[in-house]
Amino acid sequence: MKIVKTVAEVREQVRAWRAEGLTVGLVPTMGYLHEGHASLIDASVRDNDRTVVSDFVNPMQFGPTEDLETYPRDLDHDAALVEAHGGDLIFNPEPGEMYHEGFSSFVDMTVLTQELCGLSRPVHFRGVCTVVSKLFNIVTPDRAYFGKKDAQQLAVIKHMVDDLNMPLEIIGCPIIREDDGLAKSSRNTYLSAEERQAALILSKSIKLGMELVKKGETDSSKITGEMTKLIESEPLAKIDYVKLVDLATMQQIPALDRPALCAIAVYIGKTRLIDNFFTEDV
Numbered sequence: 001m002k003i004v005k006t007v008a009e010v011r012e013q014v015r016a017w018r019a020e021g022l023t024v025g026l027v028p029t030m031g032y033l034h035e036g037h038a039s040l041i042d043a044s045v046r047d048n049d050r051t052v053v054s055d056f057v058n059p060m061q062f063g064p065t066e067d068l069e070t071y072p073r074d075l076d077h078d079a080a081l082v083e084a085h086g087g088d089l090i091f092n093p094e095p096g097e098m099y100h101e102g103f104s105s106f107v108d109m110t111v112l113t114q115e116l117c118g119l120s121r122p123v124h125f126r127g128v129c130t131v132v133s134k135l136f137n138i139v140t141p142d143r144a145y146f147g148k149k150d151a152q153q154l155a156v157i158k159h160m161v162d163d164l165n166m167p168l169e170i171i172g173c174p175i176i177r178e179d180d181g182l183a184k185s186s187r188n189t190y191l192s193a194e195e196r197q198a199a200l201i202l203s204k205s206i207k208l209g210m211e212l213v214k215k216g217e218t219d220s221s222k223i224t225g226e227m228t229k230l231i232e233s234e235p236l237a238k239i240d241y242v243k244l245v246d247l248a249t250m251q252q253i254p255a256l257d258r259p260a261l262c263a264i265a266v267y268i269g270k271t272r273l274i275d276n277f278f279t280e281d282v
Contacts (some may be wrong), residue, residue, distance in 0.1 A: 001083040022049035026141035031055040031071040033062035036176040043137040045086040055092045061127025075252035190271040202275045218256040220244040241267035
C-alpha cells in the first residue's frame, strides 16, 4: 500500500494497472477514517482489482464559519486502516495540488442542491461536485463508493455523473452505526460525553420515522412532526431540518407516493450531525 501526494503519481500508478488490464475502484474521503469508510473500502476491494482511497480535507466545501481548520486529521491512522482492509493506494494531496494558483473552474448543480444541507451550507455542494469530478478525472475509476449517510451527496454525485456522461458506476453503501445506533461520523469526535449520549436522539428519531412508515403512515407532515417532537425533547439538540423529500429531486413531498428520503440534520451543542432512511428500505 502506497501513499502519494501528487496527481502525476496517481496517474502513473493507474496507467500501470490499466496496462495489466486491472479494474480500479475509488473511495473518496476527507480522512480520519472509521468503520463506515472501511465498509466502502471493503466493497471496492470486493468489486475491483485495485482500490484508491483519496484522503483530502477539501477546503472548497466548507463555509467561512465551518470547521475546516479543526476537522480531525490522522494520516497514520488512515494508512493503517486502508492497508488492513486491502486498499492499494492513498492519494493525500495538499490543497495547492488540487487547486493551483488562479484556479477558477467549478462544477455546480441546481435543484438537487437547493434543499436539505444545501439550504444551510450554500457553498457545500459546489465544492463537493468540483473536487469529486477532479478525483474522477485524476483516478479514472471504474467504480466509486459513497456512504448512504450522506444521502443528498450520493444523489448529487449520481446526477452529476449522469448529466456529464462520466464513464463510471457510483455505488451507494449502507450506513454503519455504533452499537447504540449513532451513525458513524468523523465529527462524532467533537462530542463531549454528555453530548455523545444526547446525540442518540438522531437514531431514535430515525427509528420512530421508520416505524411510522412501516405501519402505513403516508402523510409526510405527520411523520416529520412526530420525529421533530422527539428530537425537541432532548435539551442539547437543535434542529436544522427534518424533511421527507423525493429521492430523485431532493424536493419536499406532502405524501409518500414515490421513492423518498427522510433526512435529518441536528446540532448537538456546536456539532452538526446528519442521519436518514430511505422509505424503500423500510
